[in-house]
Amino acid sequence: MTTAREIMTPDATCVGAQETVVEAAKKMASLGVGALPICGDDNKLKGMLTDRDIVVKVLGAGKDPAETKAGDLAQGEAVTIGADDEAEEILRTMTEHKVRRLPVIDGHTLVGIVAQADVARSLPDPQVGELLEAMSS
Template sequence: MTKARDIMNGGAECVGAQESVLDAARKMKDLGVGALPICGGDHKLHGMLTDRDVVVKVLGAGKDPATCPAGDLAQGEVVTMGVDDDVEEVLRTMTEHRIRRLPVIDGHDLVGMVSQADLACSLPDPKVAELLQALSTN
């Protein structure tokens, strides 16, 4: 059975909770990604920062991205997957929580990310359609 480790993109990078949103946006641009996990000084996940968060919660709210800490945008408990979790569980989790990117952990350590595209490349067509429908419904 396919595991999260088989489809994830390894080597995910975090943005520090105390780093500015501007630094996070630059890191997203440099890495070519639309989201970064927010990690604290304890190296544990505190949340996710998306490009949409930058636009809506920072720029749209009139905040200065150079002075706004990324950690201020961490909300609630972070949804994660274990590295050895089955790809069907990854699909269920992303569908249930309506998320497009899912951090993959080994213990408490971030080891990768699974994206909607990663799942689309590894699942049969009907399951991909279900995922896309769930993520696209308002």
């Protein structure tokens, strides 16, 4: 069976919890991604920051993106998947938590990201269809 390690995008770039939202947005733009994991000084995952978070929680709320820290937008414990977890667990976790991207951890170390697009490229059409249907409802 296919595992997260096999379909993930490896070497995920973190935004530091103390970096500003402007710095995070610049990283997203240069990497061509819509989300970044937020990592603390201890290099542990603190959450995920999406382009939507920047628009809604910072710009839409009238906050200054040059003053707002990425870590201020981390909400509780991040939803993750283990590197050796199988595809069914990826699908279940994405569906249950309604997330399009899952940080992949090996022990306590961030090793990659599984995005909805990675799932779509790697799994049979019926499984992908079920995920897309669940995410759209």
